[in-house]
Amino acid sequence: MDSLNDKDFNQDPLDLIKKLKPMESRKSKQEVWAELELMLQKPAKKTGNVISIFAKKWQIAASIVLLVAACFLGTKFYSKTVKASPGKQEIAVLPDGSTVHLNSKSEIAYNPIWWAYNREVHLTGEAFFKVQKGKKFTVISPIGTTTVVGTSFNIFARDNDYEVTCLTGKVKVVSLKTNEKVLITPNQMVKFSNTGNIQLNLAVNAKLATAWAFGKFVFTQVPIDKVLREISLRYGVVIKDLSNSKELYTGDFNKEKNIELALNLVCKPFGLEYKKLPSGAYLIQKAP
Structure with missing residues (x-):
């Protein structure tokens, strides 16, 4: 099937969907959606004052598809933000029970609806994370990412400065500039140079990194x-x-x-x- 014509408006929605399948493999998503939108805008045929029942069924089915797609996209890109204003600190509890202690002028953003499928936290500023045992998620900042499983760690990410200190468990840090990766354990710290290269310190007092929280x-x-x-x-x-x-x-x-x-x-x-x-x-x- 190369294109949709007037006869397609009188088909049962299920038959129409079957006809669309081979078309989708040959056409881009933009082209398919453009034709669907055109069909929605085109008036249904009438017999006297009676609207074709098949056209009406198709319009209802198409409306449901668009509604489901809108809901899907809406929940996927929904984001919850927690901020600590200058001079203040805040504590956020993530959907899995993990906690984030935010330092002054810091913020995190995450999707609570999709958390079970995509545990990502976007951080600007400084925060101390205490992750529930067995829970894995990634903290994303402009110049680096940190992935953890059941651990506690501190991240300082202001402007071009990026430092990660591990208190418990294991933490994987990735530089987005150089794609370098490193795994650190308790009392180890990494920071990035101006060029994004990872600098590793294998012996630090990790508790000092969270002194601000006290x-x-x-x-x-x-x-x-x-x-x-x-x-x-x-x-x-x-x-x-x-x-x-x-x-x-x-x-x-x-x-x-x-x-x-x-x-x-x-x-x-x-x-x-x-x-x-x-x-x-x-x-x-x-x-x-």
Whole structure:
């Protein structure tokens, strides 16, 4: 069958479907749907004031097919998002009972309806995952993916920085830039270079990676600008860094109610000072 004609409108829907099968193998999906749409738009033949019963049956069948297709696509692409705003943290419970602790200004998105068939979580920011035993899913970020089974791990994925630390179980990390893959176990960490290459650290204190979840800041040889950025996110306050400092900061402290206590700890050792602006933002610059 090469095309649909007027006679096809008076056929039983089941017969029409049978005729469509060989046509589908020779035509693209776009061509098939275009002809179906044309048939839907074409008026049914009438005998006096009576509409052809076969045309009416076909229209009902076609409507059901389109409705089912719309529902299928709608549920497949449905997404639920959980966000932690600046200065806040959130905990999300996934459909299988796994939990995600979101750090400030982080978010995840997943499809709860299709979770049983496609366990994928899209992450932007930082989060600590605790996965139910025997449950497998993949965490997707712009530059890397992490696949796990019954484990706990921390992912830091902000801008071009990507770090994964394994606390329990096994974690597979893939760089989307280089397609490199690595499997890490407890107290191991991977991070990506600027080119997307995987850098592996086989001996870390994994618990330090989740210190943020307990109200602590922990930094080891971290550039000052990144330290200030993390303080900005955790307190939900704008920090404008004009110091251009290239120093590396190492230290740990609790998140106090007053952000100025944290800024003093970080800035003073490097000869920097902070100033609160009328807008509520903080300006960081070199001390005179």
